[in-house]
Amino acid sequence: MKILTPDFFYNSIYDVKxxxxxxxxxxxxxxxxxxxxxxxxxxxxxxxxKEWLNSLSTQDFKVCLVSNNNKKRVMHFSKELNLPFIYQAKKPMKRNFLAAMKILGTTKDTTAVIGDQIFTDVLGGNRLELITVLVKPIKSKEFWWTNLVRKIERRVIKKVIK
Ligand SMILES: [Mg+2]
Structure with missing residues (x-):
């Protein structure tokens, strides 16, 4: 269960301490x-x-966007942001977490993952012993398989909170 447990859990990115x-x-x-x-x-x-991402750089955090979504979506989303990004990342596989750390110039000890899914973001980060931050998903109306994963995640989160 520990591999599925985030270090921090917040309602949204804006609540991340x-x-x-x-x-x-x-x-x-x-x-x-x-x-x-x-x-x-x-x-x-x-x-x-945009303002939140800007506040990260003014606080000297380096940021890499890492998404399992496709090239078109990720490139379009990122075009105004001037941030490095990785698409089709196949999280929770380790490869692109490592690629992102290389881009950031950080190590396992100085990198954190922020995401909304236990089985991609948290699991992938924990496999590399990174700090993991889970946020509540903004929209849960997704494809049927994501809904299934969410159901399992809610059970895991309940247990984790206990
Ligand atoms: Mg997500």
Whole structure:
């Protein structure tokens, strides 16, 4: 169960306590897009998302967006952001978490993952012993398999909170 347990759990990205991550020596953030930054059906970053991402760089966090979604979606979303990104990441596979750390110039000890899914973001980060931050998904109305995963996740989260 520990491999599925996030280090932190917040309602949204805006609630993430960045000073706590700073205290843990985190310098680089691997951030999911769909349902973490915006709903899966929102094609561009909102003003609030842009401001939050800007606040990360003013606090000296380096950011790489890592998404399992396709090239078209991820490139379109990222085009105004001036941030590195990885699409079709196949999270929870380790490969693209490692690729993101290479881009960020960070190590296992200085990287955190922020995402909305236990079985991709949290599992992938925990497999590499990164700090993992789970946020509540913005929109849960997704494909049937995602809904199934969500059901299992809710059970896991209940147990984790206990
Ligand atoms: Mg997501």
């Amino acid at each position: 960045l000073d706590e991550l700073k205290q843990l020596n985190i310098e680089g953030l691997i951030i999911d897009i769909d349902n973490t930054l915006v709903g899966w059906d929102t094609s561009l970053p909102t003003l609030a998302v």
